[in-house]
Amino acid sequence: MNAPAGGLSPALTPEAVADTTAMATETHILNPRFYTTDFDELDRVDVTPVRKDWDALIAEMKADPNKAHFKKTEAWDRIDWDGMDPALRVEFIDFLVSSCTAEFSGCVLYKEMKRRGSNPDIRELFNYMARDEARHAGFINDALREAGVAVNLGFLTKAKKYTYFRPKFIYYATYLSEKIGYARYITIYRHLEANPEHRFHPIFKWFKEWCNDEFRHGEAFALLMKTDPKLTDTTVNRLWIRFFLTAVYSTMWVRDHARPEFHKALGVDIDWYDQEVYRKTSEIARQIFPVELDIDHPRWKPALRRMNEAFLRIDRGTRRGGIAGRLEKALGGAQALAAFVSLYTIPVRTHTLPENVRLEPSY
Numbered sequence: 291m292n293a294p295a296g297g298l299s300p301a302l303t304p305e306a307v308a309d310t311t312a313m314a315t316e317t318h319i320l321n322p323r324f325y326t327t328d329f330d331e332l333d334r335v336d337v338t339p340v341r342k343d344w345d346a347l348i349a350e351m352k353a354d355p356n357k358a359h360f361k362k363t364e365a366w367d368r369i370d371w372d373g374m375d376p377a378l379r380v381e382f383i384d385f386l387v388s389s390c391t392a393e394f395s396g397c398v399l400y401k402e403m404k405r406r407g408s409n410p411d412i413r414e415l416f417n418y419m420a421r422d423e424a425r426h427a428g429f430i431n432d433a434l435r436e437a438g439v440a441v442n443l444g445f446l447t448k449a450k451k452y453t454y455f456r457p458k459f460i461y462y463a464t465y466l467s468e469k470i471g472y473a474r475y476i477t478i479y480r481h482l483e484a485n486p487e488h489r490f491h492p493i494f495k496w497f498k499e500w501c502n503d504e505f506r507h508g509e510a511f512a513l514l515m516k517t518d519p520k521l522t523d524t525t526v527n528r529l530w531i532r533f534f535l536t537a538v539y540s541t542m543w544v545r546d547h548a549r550p551e552f553h554k555a556l557g558v559d560i561d562w563y564d565q566e567v568y569r570k571t572s573e574i575a576r577q578i579f580p581v582e583l584d585i586d587h588p589r590w591k592p593a594l595r596r597m598n599e600a601f602l603r604i605d606r607g608t609r610r611g612g613i614a615g616r617l618e619k620a621l622g623g624a625q626a627l628a629a630f631v632s633l634y635t636i637p638v639r640t641h642t643l644p645e646n647v648r649l650e651p652s653y
C-alpha cells in the first residue's frame with residue numbers, strides 16, 4: 291500500500307515505474323504485504339453468537355450488488371498517459387500499483403482461507419470476499435494496462451514474501467484496512483463529486499460502489515471479533531488494538547505524504563485528507579474497538595511529521611549507501627521508533643461496545 295520527493299521506495303523513478311511487478315513484489319516496511327495465518331484456528335470460529343447478523347451479511351454478499359460494477363462503460367474517459375505530467379504519472383502509477391497489491395493481497399489471503407477451511411460459514415464468507423478483491427485488483431490492473439504497465443499478479447502470488455500473523459492480528463489489521471479502505475475511497479469520491487475538475491482519471495468515478503464492498507468486508511471482521519469477547523476485552527488485547535491503530539494510521543500518513551503531486555492533482559490537502567480518513571475510520575471502529583486514538587491531541591500531528599521525516603532519512607541513507615548511509619538509516623530508525631512511542635502513549639478514548647455491532651455505510 292511509495293514515492294519520490296524523498297519518498298519511500300528509493301527506486302521510484304520513471305524507469306522503475308515501468309516495472310510495476312517488481313514494485314509490487316518489493317518488501318518494504320510501508321508496502322502492502324501478503325499475509326498468511328493459522329487457517330485451522332480460523333476454521334474453528336463458531337459464528338453462532340452473531341448468527342442473525344452473520345446470515346444477513348452473507349445474504350447481502352450473495353446477492354452481489356456490485357456484480358456488474360467493475361466494467362468499463364462510456365463513463366471511462368480516455369486518458370492521455372503520455373501527455374500526463376511526468377511527476378504525476380510516476381506517483382499515480384505508484385498509487386495504482388500499491389492499491390492493486392493491497393486489493394490482491396486480500397484476495398490471496400481470503401482465497402487461501404476458503405481453500406483450506408472446512409467450516410461452511412467461514413468458507414462461504416471468504417469465498418465472497420475473495421471474489422470482490424479479485425475484481426478490485428483486476429479493475430485497477432486494467433487501468434495500469436492502459437498505461438502499458440500492468441502488474442503480473444500470477445507472478446506476484448509466487449514471488450512475494452508472506453508475513454505470518456496469528457488470526458487475532460489478522461482480525462485487527464484486516465478489519466482496519468477494510469474500514470480505512472472504505473474511508474479513503476469515499477472521501478476521495480465525495481471530494482471529486484464536489485470538485486469534478488480535479489478528477490484526472492475515470493477510476494475515481496467507480497469508488498462509491500466499490501467502497502461499499504470494503505465496508506461489508508469490514509463488517510465481516512467485526513462480526514468475527516464479536517464471536518469472542520476476549521478479543522476486544524482484555525487489557526493485553528486492548529493494547530494490541532491500540533498498537534495496530536497507531537501503526538496503520540502512521541503508515542498511511544507517511545505513504546500519502548510521499549505523493550505530493552498526486553494529491554495536488556486531486557486538489558487534496560494531504561493533512562486534511564488523512565485526518566478526515568482517521569476521523570471516519572475511528573467513528574466506524576467504535577462498533578468493535580473499545581479504544582480510539584485521540585487524533586486531535588496536540589502531540590498527534592507533530593509526531594506524525596517526525597515519523598515522516600524519519601522515513602525520509604532512512605530513504606536518504608538507503609540511497610547513499612556505505613557507512614555514512616548505514617548511520618543515517620540507523621538514526622532514521624531511532625527517530626521513527628521515538629515518534630511511534632510518542633504516538634502510542636497519547637492517552638486513548640475508551641468506549642463500551644454497542645450491543646448491536648452492525649453498521650451501514652453512511653458517508
Ligand SMILES: [Fe+2]
Nearest residue numbers: 393423426504
Ligand atoms: Fe477491495
Ligand SMILES: [Fe+2]
Nearest residue numbers: 396468504507
Ligand atoms: Fe476489501
